[in-house]
Amino acid sequence: MxxxxxxxxxxxxxxxxxxxxxxxxxxxxxxxxxxxxxxxxxxxxxSLVARSLRSHRTNVIGILVAEFEPFSTEIIKGTAAAISGTGYELLAYSGGGRAEEDAGWERRSLSRLGGTLIDGAILVTPTVVGAAGAVPVVAIDPHAGPSDLPTVDADNVRGAVLATEHLLGLGHRRIAFLGGRPGLESSRLREEGFRTAMAAAGAPVDPDLVRVGGYRPQTATGPAHELLAHPDRPSAVFAANDVSAIATMGVARELGLSVPGDLSVVGFDNVPESVLAEPPLTTVSQPMQAMGTSAVQLLVQLMNGSPETAPDGGTHVRLPTELVVRGSTRAL
Amino acid sequence: MxxxxxxxxxxxxxxxxxxxxxxxxxxxxxxxxxxxxxxxxxxxxxSLVARSLRSHRTNVIGILVAEFEPFSTEIIKGTAAAISGTGYELLAYSGGGRAEEDAGWERRSLSRLGGTLIDGAILVTPTVVGAAGAVPVVAIDPHAGPSDLPTVDADNVRGAVLATEHLLGLGHRRIAFLGGRPGLESSRLREEGFRTAMAAAGAPVDPDLVRVGGYRPQTATGPAHELLAHPDRPSAVFAANDVSAIATMGVARELGLSVPGDLSVVGFDNVPESVLAEPPLTTVSQPMQAMGTSAVQLLVQLMNGSPETAPDGGTHVRLPTELVVRGSTRAL
DNA sequence: AACGTTTTCGACAACGGTTTCGAAACGCTA
DNA sequence: TAGCGTTTCGAAACCGTTGTCGAAAACGTT
Incomplete structure (x- = not known):
């Protein structure tokens, strides 16, 4: 028809x-x-397609995620909630998990969709720094570090400080850090917070106890095992995201270590899964839904060519993080 | 460019x-x-748009959800996991929560996207029965009852029987049922299972204790209050979805009733939130990710015009449900 | 060198809409 | 009724791409 x-x-x-x-x-x-x-x-x-081809206006906002994992899913929920009432519709597009090997998929997807199918885009944890594309773009928690894009992120450094101080306050001194891959901005900032808090407390950071966990179960178990099998085992592990924290607890169980009896574990993100873990994970909460909401507001401003955001070019919104104490940490 | x-x-x-x-x-x-x-x-x-306009092939599968609530989000994760390797990409499109008032939005969205932007679609909890559209479609857990569409759903009746038997086994006899809106197939089936199990145990169903909860927090609290303020209060409530079960526990708290001390509550769905509830909710688990996976398999078969599914026209996949006992139920 | 075959390339017409612009019809006044 | 402005409508161009098809060029053969 x-x-x-x-x-x-x-x-x-x-x-x-x-x-x-x-x-x-x-x-x-x-x-x-x-x-x-x-x-x-x-x-x-x-037909949305035919219409947009000619008119270059679709009233659709795209949200680009590498894959539908817990973090991005929460972000999507936030954006979806914020978008109703703005007159726009939301279209979530997944890179299909090939983000690791396929650098720049965001840019490609943007030019495939932008200008015709979507009027603006929200990029979740993008690995591109700049994206001089056809449409306005807002980045959420960019992996690649400070960029010229308008950005929404959480206060990673502060969150890491809180997590580390929590462990220190429980009497832990020998604390390991399990980060993401090098080059990931969030991981860098969380490590920075970790080191800051350790230094402030006068606790030494053993280079042997700082490892790359890679944010994924498969990549984290190996390093976690090395940490826990260390001759001078740490009494606590601060993992830079929940997924690797949960993986660490799994390794501990395998090694016959009780959490939090023999080992305290703190994560980062507060994904829904963290509370399902055994024991429930103490972690740093990122306001994921709020991040989605902020991103929508920012993007809509940009698309309307709101003058207040124009001067400085890139607007940056940073939301607070907070510590959520559950069952995976205990006084030494 | x-x-x-x-x-x-x-x-x-x-x-x-x-x-x-x-x-x-x-x-x-x-x-x-x-x-x-x-x-x-x-x-x-x-440009994806221009290309698809002309060639009518995009290698994109659309998943249409009314809104990004916990249930549909889990389904999306399942489909996303299943889709990698099929050569298709996934595009999630949200009706923007206006599904309630805007009947038939699925059909409209389908004709807006279908034939040009997407090669096939997965409809999550659609309210339309038939959708003679331009592209192959698979429905997940249709709200509107048996349809001519290929369908993936969970065994609602069996799940409800399990939940009710669980309560009966704990000694409860005076059990309330808090359903969804009339006309929702899942609610109808869960009530059917409830009544079947009650009848089998010889427990009477008090019509006064069967209420419409509407599946949402706002709509469920009122009826829940009526149930709990009843002169002859039930000792247990079986809510037809987790959201209203959690709302019921909230009402109980307000009324000074302890769960599970004074009242046992069972939900349905096993959304991630159910374990966060206080106390953690006993519920019936739907294999949401598996449902997504099955839907993708079915759809890809359909799009390839797989002959084995053609004869009967509509293929129906029903996945098993199971009871997850947590802290919200206790022996009478 | 003449001729048939095969390759290589571009002109052109779609696809399903929107937008512009001019012509026709209409309404109103003088 | 002539003159003029205003509505109303459709023909045609266009959006960015792909598929078809014919012409030109290159190649191979005798």
Missing amino acids: TITDVARLAGVSAATVSKVVNGRYGVSARTVEHVRGVIEEVGYES | TITDVARLAGVSAATVSKVVNGRYGVSARTVEHVRGVIEEVGYES
Whole structure:
């Protein structure tokens, strides 16, 4: 059912149908009513694709995630909640998990979708620094570090300080850090917070106890095992994300170590899974839904060409993190 | 940067560039190399929209959800996991929460996206029964009851029987049922299971204790309050989804009733939130990720015109449910 | 050198809409 | 009724890409 079909049925031209559909001025009330009737009757709906190709406006915002893992899913929920009422619709596009090997997939997806299918985009944990694309873009928690893009992120350093201070306050001194891959900004900042807090407390950081965990279960178990099998085993591990913290607890169990009896573990993110872990994970909460909300607000401003954000070019919103104490930590 | 720009830069026609991009036969190796170079240099990426408009093939599967609530989010994760390796990409489209008032939004979205932007669609909890659209469609857990669409759902009746038997086994006899809105198939089936189990145990169902909860916090608290303020209060409530079960526990707290001390509560779905509840909710687990996986398999078969599914027209996959006992239920 | 084959490439017409612009019909005044 | 402004509508161009098809060029053969 195309617009031409409707036009033929209504005895008018396609142009007129288009005007009726889009409420354009210049069609008589009689005609509008008649065409509306036909549209209703046959259940015509205009093709988003064809429409956008010509008009370059779709009222759709794209959210690009590498894959639908817990973190990005929470972000999506936040953006979805914030978007209703703005007149836009949300379209989530997944890179299909090939983000690791396929650097720059964001840029590619953006140019495939941008300018025609979506009016603006939210990039979740993008690995690109700049994206001079066809449409306004906001980045959430960019992996690649400070960029020229408008950005929403959480206070990683502060969160890491809180987590480390929590462990120190429980009497731990020999604390290991399990980070993400090198080059990930969030991991760098969390390590920075960790080192800051350790230094402030006068606790030494053993280089042997700082490892790359890679944020994923598969990549984290190896390093976690090395940490826990260390001759001078740490009494606590601060993992830079929940997934690797949970993996660490799994390794501990395998080695016959009790958490939190023999080992305290702190994570980062507070994904829904963290509370399901055994024991429930003490972690640093990122306001993921709020981050999504902020990103939408920022993006809508940008798309409207809001003047207040224009001068400095890139706007940066940083939201607070907080410590959530659960069952995986205990006084030494 | 359009294909025409690239063509001009490379000194060839747009048609030739298109052939290079799509690896079509009939371009000399020299030309291919040259055009590839130009494309690489300027970072050209073909527009998904324009391409699909013409070729009617996008290798994109759409998943349509009314909104990004916990249930649909889990389904999305399942589909996303299953889709990698099939050569398709996933695009999640949200109706923006206006599903309640906007009946048939699925059909509309389908005709807006189908045939041009997506090659097939997965509908999550659709309210339409038939959708004779342009593309193959699979429905997950349709709200509207048995349809002619290929469907993936969970065994609602069996799950409800399990939940009710659990309560009966704990000695409860006066059990309330808090359902969804009338007309929702899942709610109907869960009530059916509830009544079956009650009847089998010879326990009477008090019509006064069967209420419409509406599956949402806002709609569930009222009926929940009525149940708990009843002169002859039930000792247990079986809520037809987790959200209303959690709402019921909130009402109980307000009324000074302890769960599970004074009242046992069972939910349905096992959304991630159910374990966060205080106390953690005993519930019936739907294999949400598996449902997503099955839907993708079914859809891909359909899109390939797999002959084995063609004969009967509609294929129905039903996955098992199971009881997850946590802290919200106790022997009477 | 003449001729048939095969390759290589580009002009052109779609795809399903929107937008512009001019012509026709209409309404109003003088 | 002539003159003029205003509505109303449709023809045609366009958005960025792909598929078809014919012409030109290159190649191979005698």
